[in-house]
Amino acid sequence: MSGELDGKVAVVTGGGGGIGEAVARLFAAEGCRVVVAGRRPAPIERVAGDIAGLAVTADVGREDAVAALFRACDDAFGRLDILVNNAGMVPPRAGVEDQDMAPWDDTFAVNVRGVILCIKHAAPMLKRQGGAIVNMASRVALHGFPGQIPYSASKFAVLGITQSVAQELGPFGVRVNALCPSATLTAEQRRRLTERARDQGRTVDEQMEIEILSAGALHRAIMPEDVANASLFFSSDRAGAITGQHLVVDAGRL
Amino acid sequence: MAGQLDGKVAVVTGGGAGIGEAICRGFAAVGCRVVVADREADWAASVAHDIAGLAVTADVTSESQVATLFKACDKVYGRLDVLVNNAGVVPSQVTAEDMDMAEWDQVIAINVRGVILCTKYGIPLLKRAGGAIVNMSSRVGYHGTPMQSHYAASKFAVRGITESVAHEVGPLGIRVNSLCPGTVETEKLHERVANRAKTSGRLVEEIMETTFIKPAALRRTIAPDEISQAAIFLATDASSAITGTHLKIDAGRP
Numbered sequence: 109m110s111g112e113l114d115g116k117v118a119v120v121t122g123g124g125g126g127i128g129e130a131v132a133r134l135f136a137a138e139g140c141r142v143v144v145a146g147r148r149p150a151p152i153e154r155v156a157g158d159i160a161g162l163a164v165t166a167d168v169g170r171e172d173a174v175a176a177l178f179r180a181c182d183d184a185f186g187r188l189d190i191l192v193n194n195a196g197m198v199p200p201r202a203g204v205e206d207q208d209m210a211p212w213d214d215t216f217a218v219n220v221r222g223v224i225l226c227i228k229h230a231a232p233m234l235k236r237q238g239g240a241i242v243n244m245a246s247r248v249a250l251h252g253f254p255g256q257i258p259y260s261a262s263k264f265a266v267l268g269i270t271q272s273v274a275q276e277l278g279p280f281g282v283r284v285n286a287l288c289p290s291a292t293l294t295a296e297q298r299r300r301l302t303e304r305a306r307d308q309g310r311t312v313d314e315q316m317e318i319e320i321l322s323a324g325a326l327h328r329a330i331m332p333e334d335v336a337n338a339s340l341f342f343s344s345d346r347a348g349a350i351t352g353q354h355l356v357v358d359a360g361r362l
Numbered sequence: 363m364a365g366q367l368d369g370k371v372a373v374v375t376g377g378g379a380g381i382g383e384a385i386c387r388g389f390a391a392v393g394c395r396v397v398v399a400d401r402e403a404d405w406a407a408s409v410a411h412d413i414a415g416l417a418v419t420a421d422v423t424s425e426s427q428v429a430t431l432f433k434a435c436d437k438v439y440g441r442l443d444v445l446v447n448n449a450g451v452v453p454s455q456v457t458a459e460d461m462d463m464a465e466w467d468q469v470i471a472i473n474v475r476g477v478i479l480c481t482k483y484g485i486p487l488l489k490r491a492g493g494a495i496v497n498m499s500s501r502v503g504y505h506g507t508p509m510q511s512h513y514a515a516s517k518f519a520v521r522g523i524t525e526s527v528a529h530e531v532g533p534l535g536i537r538v539n540s541l542c543p544g545t546v547e548t549e550k551l552h553e554r555v556a557n558r559a560k561t562s563g564r565l566v567e568e569i570m571e572t573t574f575i576k577p578a579a580l581r582r583t584i585a586p587d588e589i590s591q592a593a594i595f596l597a598t599d600a601s602s603a604i605t606g607t608h609l610k611i612d613a614g615r616p
Binding site: 271274275276277278279281283324325326327328330331334337338340341346347348349350351352353355356357358359360361362 | 528529530531532533535537544578579580581582584585588591592594595600601602603604605606607609610611612613614615616
């Protein structure tokens, strides 16, 4: 598998941890030069340092920051082949009557506005020689989940963007696909799981069994590397005929 | 990419031509030993010869022949890791009111009964060490198209089988997914389009352009090898968290 992305350049948003970090590391291992973008400098500098990539601090919800991100990519590498729109946030759980509109707006700013802003500013570069966009949606983009209304709505929107933009950019040789992972066992997810275990008076192992393991036919958690492998597939020529699609990575949930 | 399926054994039905042949050759190129199953003895023999595989003549609608196919695989290789249920037929276009029920029964027999028979006899071998099943559905397994009610019904059914069996055999370490190709450039496709041109008085090029190429975002058809690449992804550990799902490979049809 070595060198599948030799000579390519990728921008990975939210690249300082979790799924984004796994994507950045796998892409680099396949020969890709990676721009690791994120809101906080320390995590992206750590990842970029490890993979000889470029760290760019950027809030994807702000257009000037996004424009600067892609300018930095062009200045440093002179091209862009792959955009992984991974930056996203999971707001605190709340019922419909308790929706606080501040986290709602934050969620849409990052998860939806952030995706379209990055596509808007990446498209001119991707169109030069063709390329691929991978949007991180979620299993809740297909099945709404109680207590996660803004998150679910934002990820449905990501699939809407994916299908629309795939039609628009297809004639330019730019493919656009989405991944729909179920809860992925990142450090952040472990933290939330631990909190919920405490709230419900369970051990972390019990909570893991109930929420994650027993929910899937394969009785296993989704790891960031699983999502990175699927991102690599969608970004590579192996998926050259695939656009406008989404792939569910959920260990077989009902 | 070499060696991704080193040491593995696959059964590919309908392996003598078209997409199945491409899958046999693609799997062999990454180290897999392949049982090439086909109704046409000469076709199976020719592909198996090229890839040092095992040719087995089998009609997937016959339970005894399917049983013999998997017995042959076990006898020769002593294991089974991947089953690709590719054998299928694309019937001639016909309206519901003109449906010839003998043809209907045959489409369902090959495309649906064949899949469940091979799954039934493949699972006892697959569950020894875990493995993967890749079912060939179709874009028409999502979107019924006019005058293809028999084909659409059969390919929707394949997705139903995929989801049901995935949940059943997930705990045994067997993953089940389906591929949903759009217009793949096989000899059979060219035959069908030539026939359609003859009966409608249209040009082959014009049918290809308006029916298949223009509606696709990437403005192209799909090569058999591109289906093979996706099958390899679903057969390998790179997709070990993916089961019960479907991937469309259709160059971006809306």
